Amino acid sequence: MSDIKITYREALKAGIRDALLKEERVFLMGEDVGRYGGAFAVSKGLLKEFGADRIMDVPLSEAGFVGAGIGAALAGVKPIVEVMTVNFALLPMDQIVNNAATLLHMSGGQINVPLVIRISAGIGKQLAAQHSHSWEPLFAHIPGLIVVSVGTHEDARGMLHTALEHPDPVIIFEYTSMLNLEAEIPADAGPTNISKAKIRREGKDISIITYGIGVYKALEAANRLSEQGIDAEVIDLRVLRPLDEESFIRSVTKTHRALLVEEAWNTINISSEVSARIMEKAFYELDAPVKRLGGIEVPIPYPLHLENASVPQVEDIENAVIKILRP
Structure with a gap:
C-alpha cells in the first residue's frame, strides 16, 4: 500500500x-x-x-x-x-x-x-x-x-x-x-511500540539522541552533515519513562560519540539522565565527551527571533556535531 x-x-x-x-x-x-x-x-x-x-x-x-x-x-x-x-x-x-x-x-x-x-x-x-x-x-x-x-x-x-x-x-x-x-x-501504518526507542537514521560517526520536535531537526541536520562526509545516526527516544537505554547504549557503542538534543532546559532534563546512563554503561566506548544541547534557561520569549534562539535549531545541531568530530 x-x-x-x-x-x-x-x-x-x-x-x-x-x-x-x-x-x-x-x-x-x-x-x-x-x-x-x-x-x-x-x-x-x-x-x-x-x-x-x-x-x-x-x-x-x-x-x-x-x-x-x-x-x-x-x-x-x-x-x-x-x-x-x-x-x-x-x-x-x-x-x-x-x-x-x-x-x-x-x-x-x-x-x-x-x-x-x-x-x-x-x-x-x-x-x-x-x-x-x-x-x-x-x-x-x-x-x-x-x-x-x-x-x-x-x-x-x-x-x-x-x-x-x-x-x-x-x-x-x-x-x-x-x-x-x-x-x-x-497508509496502513499501525500501532506504535511505546516501549522502545527508534532508529530514525542509521549512521556510524556519531549518535544524535533526541525526542519530540528534535527528531525532524536532527534528521535535517544529519542530511546536511552527510554532505560534509559525516554519517550521523539519529535515535528517537519516544518513551521517556521508562527509558529504553538498551537502544541508545547500543548506538553509542557503535558510533563512540553522542550528542543529546532537546528543547527542555538543560538543568536536570532528559538528556541529563541519558548522559548519566551512557557514562555508567558505555564510558569506555566513548571517543569524546557526551555533549548536551538543550533549551536556554529562560521563560520562552514572545519575539520570534528570541523564541528561536531559546531552543536548539538545525544549525545548532549541525555545528555541535562538527565541533565534536573536528575539534
Missing part, C-alpha cells in the same frame, strides 16, 4: 478517530474538544461523528476533569484526557502524581489506572511563556507513569492506540509547532 501525505494535526486526529471506532469504551474529554473542535483543531468534526457522550467538553478546571478521568478509568472505561497546553498541566499535578501514579503501588497491585493524558507541549509559535515550554522531564521523574513523546507523524497516528492498551497511566506529549508540518506515512 502506498504512502499518504498528512499533517501532524491530521495524524493526531486519525489516531483519536481510530481509537473511538475500535473500542466503544473510549471517549475524549477536555476543554473545547467538542463544539469548538479542539484548541488546535485536532478534534474538529468528531463531536458530530461520535456525539457528546464520547466527545465531552468539560469545565475550565484541569484538576477537576483529570480527577474525573482517573475515576472513569477506575470504573472500567477508557478516557483520553486532553490538557490544552503543558503549562496548564501543572494544575492537575496532584491528581496525576498522588493518585494516577500511586494507586497501583498503594493498593498492593490491585488497582490499575488505564488513563491516557494528551498534552500539547514545546514551542507554541509565539505563544510565549503562557502556552509554551517543554516540561517532559517533570513527568518523566515520576514513578508509576509511562511518559511518551510524539516526534513523528507515524507515531502521531499510532501511539494513542498502544497507550490505550496499557494498564498504567500514560502521558503523551504532542507538539504545537508541528501541527501544520506535512510528512508521508504508510
Whole structure:
C-alpha cells in the first residue's frame, strides 16, 4: 500500500478517530474538544461523528476533569484526557502524581489506572511563556507513569492506540509547532511500540539522541552533515519513562560519540539522565565527551527571533556535531 501525505494535526486526529471506532469504551474529554473542535483543531468534526457522550467538553478546571478521568478509568472505561497546553498541566499535578501514579503501588497491585493524558507541549509559535515550554522531564521523574513523546507523524497516528492498551497511566506529549508540518506515512501504518526507542537514521560517526520536535531537526541536520562526509545516526527516544537505554547504549557503542538534543532546559532534563546512563554503561566506548544541547534557561520569549534562539535549531545541531568530530 502506498504512502499518504498528512499533517501532524491530521495524524493526531486519525489516531483519536481510530481509537473511538475500535473500542466503544473510549471517549475524549477536555476543554473545547467538542463544539469548538479542539484548541488546535485536532478534534474538529468528531463531536458530530461520535456525539457528546464520547466527545465531552468539560469545565475550565484541569484538576477537576483529570480527577474525573482517573475515576472513569477506575470504573472500567477508557478516557483520553486532553490538557490544552503543558503549562496548564501543572494544575492537575496532584491528581496525576498522588493518585494516577500511586494507586497501583498503594493498593498492593490491585488497582490499575488505564488513563491516557494528551498534552500539547514545546514551542507554541509565539505563544510565549503562557502556552509554551517543554516540561517532559517533570513527568518523566515520576514513578508509576509511562511518559511518551510524539516526534513523528507515524507515531502521531499510532501511539494513542498502544497507550490505550496499557494498564498504567500514560502521558503523551504532542507538539504545537508541528501541527501544520506535512510528512508521508504508510497508509496502513499501525500501532506504535511505546516501549522502545527508534532508529530514525542509521549512521556510524556519531549518535544524535533526541525526542519530540528534535527528531525532524536532527534528521535535517544529519542530511546536511552527510554532505560534509559525516554519517550521523539519529535515535528517537519516544518513551521517556521508562527509558529504553538498551537502544541508545547500543548506538553509542557503535558510533563512540553522542550528542543529546532537546528543547527542555538543560538543568536536570532528559538528556541529563541519558548522559548519566551512557557514562555508567558505555564510558569506555566513548571517543569524546557526551555533549548536551538543550533549551536556554529562560521563560520562552514572545519575539520570534528570541523564541528561536531559546531552543536548539538545525544549525545548532549541525555545528555541535562538527565541533565534536573536528575539534
